Amino acid sequence: MPETSVPTAAGTAARTATSGAGIRLEKLTKHYPGSPAPAVDDVTMEINAGELVVFVGPSGCGKSTTLKMINRLIEPTSGRIRIGDRDVTGMDPVKLRRTVGYAIQSSGLFPHMTVAQNIALVPKMTGWSKARITHRVEEMLDLVGLDPGEFHGRYPRQLSGGQQQRVGVARALAADPPVLLMDEPFGAVDPITRDHLQDELIRLQHELHKTIVFVTHDFDEAIKLGDRIAVLRERSHIAQFDTPEAILTNPTDDFVSGFVGAGAALKRLNLTRVRDVGVVDFATAGVDDPLQSIFDLLRDGDTNEVLLLDRHRRPYKWLRRGDLMRAKGTLARAGTLVHDTVTRDATLRDALEAVLTDNAGRVAVTGRRGEYIGVVDMETLMNNVHELLEADRLEAVEHRHQLEEARARRTRAAQEGLGEGGAGAPA
Amino acid sequence: MSFWEYVGSRHAQLLTDAAQHASAVFQCMVAATVLGVALGVATYRTEWAGNLATTATSTILTVPSLALIGLLIPVVGLGVAPTVIALTLYGLLPVVRNAIVGLRGVDATLVDAARGIGMSRTAQLLRVELPLAWPPILTGIRVATQMLMGIAAIAAFASGPGLGNEIFRGIASLGSANALNQVLSGTLGIVVLALLFDAAYVLIGRLTIPRGIRA
Numbered sequence: 001m002p003e004t005s006v007p008t009a010a011g012t013a014a015r016t017a018t019s020g021a022g023i024r025l026e027k028l029t030k031h032y033p034g035s036p037a038p039a040v041d042d043v044t045m046e047i048n049a050g051e052l053v054v055f056v057g058p059s060g061c062g063k064s065t066t067l068k069m070i071n072r073l074i075e076p077t078s079g080r081i082r083i084g085d086r087d088v089t090g091m092d093p094v095k096l097r098r099t100v101g102y103a104i105q106s107s108g109l110f111p112h113m114t115v116a117q118n119i120a121l122v123p124k125m126t127g128w129s130k131a132r133i134t135h136r137v138e139e140m141l142d143l144v145g146l147d148p149g150e151f152h153g154r155y156p157r158q159l160s161g162g163q164q165q166r167v168g169v170a171r172a173l174a175a176d177p178p179v180l181l182m183d184e185p186f187g188a189v190d191p192i193t194r195d196h197l198q199d200e201l202i203r204l205q206h207e208l209h210k211t212i213v214f215v216t217h218d219f220d221e222a223i224k225l226g227d228r229i230a231v232l233r234e235r236s237h238i239a240q241f242d243t244p245e246a247i248l249t250n251p252t253d254d255f256v257s258g259f260v261g262a263g264a265a266l267k268r269l270n271l272t273r274v275r276d277v278g279v280v281d282f283a284t285a286g287v288d289d290p291l292q293s294i295f296d297l298l299r300d301g302d303t304n305e306v307l308l309l310d311r312h313r314r315p316y317k318w319l320r321r322g323d324l325m326r327a328k329g330t331l332a333r334a335g336t337l338v339h340d341t342v343t344r345d346a347t348l349r350d351a352l353e354a355v356l357t358d359n360a361g362r363v364a365v366t367g368r369r370g371e372y373i374g375v376v377d378m379e380t381l382m383n384n385v386h387e388l389l390e391a392d393r394l395e396a397v398e399h400r401h402q403l404e405e406a407r408a409r410r411t412r413a414a415q416e417g418l419g420e421g422g423a424g425a426p427a
Numbered sequence: 428m429s430f431w432e433y434v435g436s437r438h439a440q441l442l443t444d445a446a447q448h449a450s451a452v453f454q455c456m457v458a459a460t461v462l463g464v465a466l467g468v469a470t471y472r473t474e475w476a477g478n479l480a481t482t483a484t485s486t487i488l489t490v491p492s493l494a495l496i497g498l499l500i501p502v503v504g505l506g507v508a509p510t511v512i513a514l515t516l517y518g519l520l521p522v523v524r525n526a527i528v529g530l531r532g533v534d535a536t537l538v539d540a541a542r543g544i545g546m547s548r549t550a551q552l553l554r555v556e557l558p559l560a561w562p563p564i565l566t567g568i569r570v571a572t573q574m575l576m577g578i579a580a581i582a583a584f585a586s587g588p589g590l591g592n593e594i595f596r597g598i599a600s601l602g603s604a605n606a607l608n609q610v611l612s613g614t615l616g617i618v619v620l621a622l623l624f625d626a627a628y629v630l631i632g633r634l635t636i637p638r639g640i641r642a
Contacts, residue, residue, distance in 0.1 A: 102544055111639045112640045122545060
C-alpha cells in the first residue's frame with residue numbers, strides 16, 4: 001500500500017491529535033433588538049463527538065448565526081451551549097474561541113502575515129513554545145497537502161484561492177481544537193478547486209476525527225461531506241436532521257424535498273466513495289522502463305493496455321498495444337495523456353465523470369501526492385450504480401408501504417370510532 | 428553679494444535654523460501622529476464620532492496659520508509653545524482622516540476571522556487592524572509633514588525656531604542688499620528639507636509595510 005509506506009508528518013498529526021468533543025445546543029435563541037421575529041428561534045440539537053454535521057438551508061435562514069453562536073461570535077439571547085461536558089455559555093469568549101477552530105469563506109487569512117505566521121497565531125496566543133510552534137506549522141502545512149518548504153514564507157496573495165483555503169483550514173486546526181466550525185469555507189472558490197477541497201476535508205476528517213460543523217447553502221456539498229445534515233428553514237428551525245441517505249430517499253416534507261431538488265438518483269452517486277467500491281490493480285510501467293519490457297508486458301499480460309507512470313509514480317499515459325507499434329523506439333508521442341484522476345475519497349459521481357471524459361473506460365485512482373494506487377473501471381461503476389438504485393427503490397417502496405399501512409390503521413380506527421384518547425379525531 | 432556667497436558666509440546660522448526647523452516639524456509630527464491615530468482608533472467604530480473627528484480637525488485647518496499663531500500668543504506667550512501647538516494641530520487632520528478611513532477600510536471578514544480565532548480586542552487592533560491600516564496612515568503622515576514644513580516658516584512670526592526667521596528677516600528689510608538672499612535661502616532650505624523628509628518616508632514605508640500588502 002503506497003499510502004501507508006511513508007510515515008509523514010501528517011500521520012503524526014493524526015496520531016497525536018485531540019479527537020472531537022460533542023456539542024449540545026439547548027433552546028438556543030437569538031433575538032436582535034428592533035426586529036420583530038428572532039433570527040434563530042429555539043434550536044435544540046445534539047452533535048456527536050467526531051461527527052461532521054452540515055447545516056444547510058436557504059440564505060438568511062439563520063444557519064450562519066447558529067454556527068457563530070457556538071463560538072459566541074454572536075451572543076445568544078437565551079439558551080445554553082455545551083462542548084464536551086463543559087457549559088461554555090458563560091465562559092470568557094476569547095478563551096473559548098481559542099479552543100474552537102474557525103474557518104470562513106475566502107479563507108480570512110491576514111494578508112500582512114506569511115502563511116507560517118498565520119498558522120502560528122492561535123498556538124502563539126495559547127502560549128506554546130517557539131520550537132513546538134515551528135514544528136506544528138510544518139506539520140499543519142503537510143497535513144493540508146502543501147509543501148512546508150515552499151509555502152512557509154509566502155504571503156496569502158501569492159497563493160491561489162484553493163491554497164489560501166487550505167492554509168485557512170490549517171490555521172483553524174493549528175492549536176488542535178476538538179471542534180471545528182466552518183462557515184461556507186469553499187463558497188468563494190471555483191467548482192473544480194471546491195471539489196478537491198471537499199475531498200481533502202473528507203480525508204482530513206478520516207485522519208483526525210474532529211467534530212466539525214459546516215455551513216453551506218449548497219445541498220450537493222452537504223450530501224458529499226456530511227455524516228448528518230441539518231436542513232434548516234427560516235429562523236433556523238430544523239426541518240430534518242438525518243443522514244444524507246435518509247434525507248435523499250425520505251424527505252420529511254415539501255420544504256426538504258424542494259431543497260433536495262431534482263435528480264436524487266444522480267445525487268445518490270455522491271454518497272458512495274471510490275474507496276468503497278473495488279479499486280483494482282492494473283498493469284503499469286514506468287516512463288524509464290526499457291521499451292522491450294513494456295512490450296513484453298503488453299504481449300504476455302491479459303490486457304492490451306498499460307498505464308504509464310511518470311518518475312513520481314503519477315499516472316501519465318494510457319498505452320495501447322497499437323500505440324506501441326507506432327512508437328518507433330520512443331514513448332514521447334505514443335499513447336493518450338491521462339487527463340483526470342480521482343482520489344480514494346472522490347465520489348462515484350466524480351469517478352463516472354472522469355471515466356466519461358478520459359474515454360479510457362477506466363479512471364486511475366491516486367493517493368495524496370498524486371501517486372498511482374489502482375484503477376476503477378466502468379463496469380464496477382455501473383454495477384454499483386445499479387445496486388444503489390435498486391436498494392433505494394426497495395427502500396422507497398417499503399417506506400410507502402409503511403405509510404399506507406399506518407394510514408389504513410388510522411382510517412380503520414376512525415371508522416370504528418376508536419380515536420386515540422377518544423377525542424373523536426377527524427380523519 | 429551673490430546668493431552662493433551669502434550661503435557660504437552664513438552657513439552656520441542657516442544650518443542651525445534648518446536643524447531647528449526639521450526638529451520642530453519632526454517632533455510635532457510625532458505628537459500629531461500619536462494623537463491622530465489615537466483619535467482615529469477612538470472614533471472609527473462609531474459613525475458620528477468619526478465624522479465629528481474629521482470635521483473638527485478640518486475646521487482647524489481652515490484657520491489661517493498666521494491667525495492661529497497670533498491667537499495663541501496671548502494665551503501661551505512667544506517662542507516655542509505657540510509653534511508646537513499650531514504645528515501639532517495642523518498635522519492632525521490628514522493623520523486622523525487617513526487613520527479613520529484606513530481602519531474602516533479593513534476587510535470586515537478579516538476582523539471576523541481575528542475574533543473567531545480568539546484574539547482579544549486589543550490584539551485585533553494591534554495585530555490586524557492597525558497593520559492593515561498602516562499604509563494609508565503613513566500617507567497621511569507624509570502629507571501632514573509636507574504641510575507642516577511650510578506652516579513652520581510662519582512660526583518665526585511668534586519668535587519660533589526655524590528657517591522662517593530667515594524669510595521674515597528678509598521681508599522686514601526689503602530693498603537692503605541681502606533681503607532677497609535671505610528669503611531665497613530660507614525658502615530653498617525648506618524645499619530641501621521637505622524633499623529629505625519625503626525620501627525618509629519612502630524608506631520608512633519600505634521598512635514598515637509588510638511585503639504581503641505592499642502595492
